[in-house]
Amino acid sequence: MADPMKIRATMVGDKVEVKVLMSHEMETGQRKDSKGAAIPAWFIQNVTATHNGKTVLSAEWGPAVSKNPFLSFRFAGGKPGDKVVITWVDNKGEKRTDETTIS
Amino acid sequence: MDSRRRNFIGGGGGAAVLALAAGAGLLKPGSAWAQAGWNKAAFETKSLNDAVKAMGGASATESKDIVITSPDIAENGAVVPFTISSKLPKTQSIALLVEKNPNILAASFGIPDGTEPWVNTRVKMGQTSNVIALVKADGKFYYVSKEVKVTLGGCGG
Numbered sequence: 001m002a003d004p005m006k007i008r009a010t011m012v013g014d015k016v017e018v019k020v021l022m023s024h025e026m027e028t029g030q031r032k033d034s035k036g037a038a039i040p041a042w043f044i045q046n047v048t049a050t051h052n053g054k055t056v057l058s059a060e061w062g063p064a065v066s067k068n069p070f071l072s073f074r075f076a077g078g079k080p081g082d083k084v085v086i087t088w089v090d091n092k093g094e095k096r097t098d099e100t101t102i103s
Numbered sequence: 104m105d106s107r108r109r110n111f112i113g114g115g116g117g118a119a120v121l122a123l124a125a126g127a128g129l130l131k132p133g134s135a136w137a138q139a140g141w142n143k144a145a146f147e148t149k150s151l152n153d154a155v156k157a158m159g160g161a162s163a164t165e166s167k168d169i170v171i172t173s174p175d176i177a178e179n180g181a182v183v184p185f186t187i188s189s190k191l192p193k194t195q196s197i198a199l200l201v202e203k204n205p206n207i208l209a210a211s212f213g214i215p216d217g218t219e220p221w222v223n224t225r226v227k228m229g230q231t232s233n234v235i236a237l238v239k240a241d242g243k244f245y246y247v248s249k250e251v252k253v254t255l256g257g258c259g260g
């Protein structure tokens with residue numbers, strides 16, 4: 001099981017700024033190990049962020065996104081105390097969902 | 104008895120196909136689980152035009168209303184921070200492409216109504232390359248590109 005995401009959601013003016021740090025290898029599939037065998041690709045493919053059940057961001061990622069991915073975005077209509085839920089799914093079908101409260 | 108045997112054969116067959124896919128697949132073992140919402144074709148493209156086509160567009164026009172904020176010189180290609188913002192009305196999605204990476208498309212973000220057309224993330228760059236921000240706004244594709252120099256590649260082998 002992957003480590004939890006670190007999520008911060010703060011009000012910036014009238015918008016909510018969300019910052020997410022995920023814990024994932026993001027292996028590209030391009031690298032080889034010491035024996036010359038290719039290391040299989042393993043990366044997050046989909047990231048979804050919801051606020052009160054409404055999707056505020058949906059991302060599709062390739063293996064070029066850095067290890068332990070960082071993502072930041074802003075949306076309108078949130079207020080302190082609301083919940084922001086982030087889910088990612090990788091190419092092995094592994095999932096992780098974490099949530100935070102807007103402050 | 105018989106049904107168990109069938110199950111066994113079925114299961115074994117599936118695993119074999121999977122192993123074959125993993126062995127033969129240049130990338131993406133586990134594509135059997137590839138997400139429905141993941142545009143596999145777009146992530147396998149090698150040029151801007153092909154990526155635009157895989158995303159359902161015809162061509163992209165250059166636009167000054169898209170801004171890429173990033174270092175001009177990235178010391179470490181494994182972690183290059185990018186901020187992309189768009190002033191185009193009705194921005195629907197923002198994608199980040201790295202021209203000289205093995206596959207050009209790095210990430211794509213769907214921007215629903217109410218979300219600011221502004222994203223910040225970090226990607227890997229194999230070498231010095233043009234980076235392209237591709238924005239879909241009101242059904243049309245626009246792009247802007249910028250060269251980022253890389254001193255140490257991030258797709259190391």
